[in-house]
Amino acid sequence: MPSSSASPRTTSTVSTCGRPDDLHRAGPPGGPPGSSATRQPTCPGHLGLSCPDGRGGRLKSAAAASAGRSHAWTALAGTSPAALRLPQGLAMAASAGLLGLLGRQVFTSRTGLVAGLLFALVPAVTRYGHEARPYAFAVLFSVLATLLLLRALLRPTLKGWALYTSAITLTGLSHLVALCVVVAHAVAVLRARRGGDHVALWAFGCAVVMGTSAVVPMIAKGSEQAGRIAWRNATVRDLTTYPMELFGTWFSGAVVMGLGVVGLLTAGRKAVVVPAVWAVLPPVLAFLTSDLFRLFQPRYLLFTVPAWLLLAAAGAVRCADALTLAGWTGRLRRVAGGVLVTGAVAGFAFQVLPALATARQDLSGEPDFAAAGHIVTAGQRPGDGIVYNGDFGVRKAMAYELREGARPKDVLMKLTPQQTGWYAADECDVPAACLVGRRRLWLVSTAAGSTRSGMSASTGAALAGRFTVVHTKRLHNLTVQPLERRNR
Numbered sequence: 499m500p501s502s503s504a505s506p507r508t509t510s511t512v513s514t515c516g517r518p519d520d521l522h523r524a525g526p527p528g529g530p531p532g533s534s535a536t537r538q539p540t541c542p543g544h545l546g547l548s549c550p551d552g553r554g555g556r557l558k559s560a561a562a563a564s565a566g567r568s569h570a571w572t573a574l575a576g577t578s579p580a581a582l583r584l585p586q587g588l589a590m591a592a593s594a595g596l597l598g599l600l601g602r603q604v605f606t607s608r609t610g611l612v613a614g615l616l617f618a619l620v621p622a623v624t625r626y627g628h629e630a631r632p633y634a635f636a637v638l639f640s641v642l643a644t645l646l647l648l649r650a651l652l653r654p655t656l657k658g659w660a661l662y663t664s665a666i667t668l669t670g671l672s673h674l675v676a677l678c679v680v681v682a683h684a685v686a687v688l689r690a691r692r693g694g695d696h697v698a699l700w701a702f703g704c705a706v707v708m709g710t711s712a713v714v715p716m717i718a719k720g721s722e723q724a725g726r727i728a729w730r731n732a733t734v735r736d737l738t739t740y741p742m743e744l745f746g747t748w749f750s751g752a753v754v755m756g757l758g759v760v761g762l763l764t765a766g767r768k769a770v771v772v773p774a775v776w777a778v779l780p781p782v783l784a785f786l787t788s789d790l791f792r793l794f795q796p797r798y799l800l801f802t803v804p805a806w807l808l809l810a811a812a813g814a815v816r817c818a819d820a821l822t823l824a825g826w827t828g829r830l831r832r833v834a835g836g837v838l839v840t841g842a843v844a845g846f847a848f849q850v851l852p853a854l855a856t857a858r859q860d861l862s863g864e865p866d867f868a869a870a871g872h873i874v875t876a877g878q879r880p881g882d883g884i885v886y887n888g889d890f891g892v893r894k895a896m897a898y899e900l901r902e903g904a905r906p907k908d909v910l911m912k913l914t915p916q917q918t919g920w921y922a923a924d925e926c927d928v929p930a931a932c933l934v935g936r937r938r939l940w941l942v943s944t945a946a947g948s949t950r951s952g953m954s955a956s957t958g959a960a961l962a963g964r965f966t967v968v969h970t971k972r973l974h975n976l977t978v979q980p981l982e983r984r985n986r
Contacts, residue, residue, distance in 0.1 A: 563671035563716070564632040577901065582630045589634040590627035594618050596641045597804050603648050604769055605812050608839070613811035615843050616754065617804065621746025621853040626800060628858060633800045635672035640679040640801040643669050644772070647683045651690045651698055659701050666709025669801075674716060675793055676801040678783065680706055682776035689771065732788035740781065743796035744803065747853045753846060754810045761813030770809060777805035814839055865892070865944050865976035871899025873971055873978050874906065874940050883909035883936045885961070885981075887953045888944030893923060896942055906940055909933060910957065930960040939965060939981040949977045 567585075575581040594614045601610025617623060626633045643665035650658035670677045687702040741751030758777065762770050780802055784794040818838040822831050860866075874884065874896075884906035886892045893908065894915075900906075909932050913924035926932035933939070941961070943949040949970075950958045965981035 563713075564635075567635075568630065577898070583628055586630060586634040587627045589638040590623055593623075593634070593638045593641050593804065596638070596645055597807065600641060600645045600648070600804070601808055601811055603645060604773065604808060605765065606815070608836070609808070609811045609815050612814055612839055612843060613804070613807045616807045616811060616846065619843075619847050619850050619854070620750055620754070620803060620807070621850060621857045622744060622750075622796075622800060622803065623746075624854050625746060625857040626797070631797075632672050633797055636669065636676040636801045637804060639665055639669040639672050640676050640776075641804050643679060644683065644776070647686060647702075648772075650701070651686060651695065654695075654697060654701065659705050663705040663709040666706060667712045670710055670713035670716070673798065673801070674713065675780070675784070675798045677710065677713070678780035679776055679801060680710075681779055682772050682805075685775050686772045689768070731792070732785055732794035736794060737785060740796060744799060745806075746857060747850065750846075750850050750853065754806050757811075757813035757817075758806045758809035759813070760817060761809040761811070764816040765809070765812040770812065773805040773808040777802050777809060814842055818842070863975060865895070866974040867892075867895040867899050867976065869973050870942055870976055870978050871896060874900060874942070875903070877980060878904070878906055878940070879938060880904075881936070882906040882938045882940060883933070884940040884942065885910055885957075886942050887950060887957075892942060892944050909936060909939070925954075925957070929954070929957040930964070933960055933964060937983050941977075941979040941981055943977045943979075944975060945977075949979055 571585055572582070575584070594617045597617050598610040598614035601607075601613040603610075623637075626637075643662060646658065646662040646665050650662050666677075666680065669679065683702070683706075687698050690698040741755055742748045745751040745754055762774055781794070781799050784791070784799065788794040815835070818835040821838060822834040884896070886896065886908075893911070908923075910925040910929060911923045912926050912932075915923050918924050939961075941949055943951075945951040945953070950961070953961075961981065964983055966984050968980040968982055971978045
């Protein structure tokens, strides 16, 4: 399962915004959804936090619950990479255990065990178990809600339905798209009603209404902010790469979905209907409505991975049983089938090990903000200023990396992201005036080519006319330059 330890350059892959007191200087309280819930919404995209999905747009209300949870956690555990990763790692670990129980409930104990083992080997599970974003919790609560529903249908009690209601609320608060799992639940309830349980439909309806009432304001506000992700137009290519994006590699996607189809065809209609609807319907709906809602994003649909794994585990067990059907009887047949399934899981694990290692590393395009932070911290002097250029996330990323102790003043920031209500800060209208009195500056740039590429003309002119570059340190997709004022 995902580890909570930090890899050598992982400060730049952990999702956070820093401690409230450390980052308060970058702006007033009130972090954005998906910031690691500190008071400063410097949720750097490089940190894997549920940062803005729009390109510099306003904060998304749909992630507000994630921000609140992160705020509480960072206040308790701090903002170290390990502390920020721990909740997601635990969520994925708990999901594996719950998936095993769900597999036993829907199919057999052996199927549940195989599903849980496969879950731990999916590269996407490792990746999102390392990122302080809400997707791991969406997986956890969707599995929990499904398990609680099936148990409530099997042994209906007020306590059981109350727990299911709470699980629905938590699912919606983790990620709104994960509420699509309720459609699969509705199928199970309708089957129970046809089986003679006339109370189930009413209990389910009440549970869904009460469970989703807490997230209705998020749904309403989120619908107003759909334009923030208007750039996400799903295409046929997105559909063809969906298996790879969802599971992390083409191999894992092909194996899981292939075995899932086998399980769908062989495990019995009554058993597979819930995981089948859970796995297939959300991505189909998301793709067909992508022009309206722009929700066809594999990470949004990560909560369907457990359903695919249930079907895949059922398919694997069925294949093993079919191979041992002839020439084996009784206990010997079960042992032989277990050996075959164990070998298949071991082979899958061997093939995905490189992908699991890759999933623990920084994304290939991520700038090395951690190294930049070390350089600035080691070389700064009292009275230094700092200037940023490139993607708007650079300011937030460096706010995290420089969260400890003194740091250079962000001399060009006029209004913080909290004050503007956007993820990007407003900078000085007259940069030259904001640079008055500064003898030394640090320029941190993610711009390709020249460090000042894309910089406003007035800012570039102010720097070029008043400061000279001391030296240049080029890092991975990032450049750091100390600047000193020219002597006139």
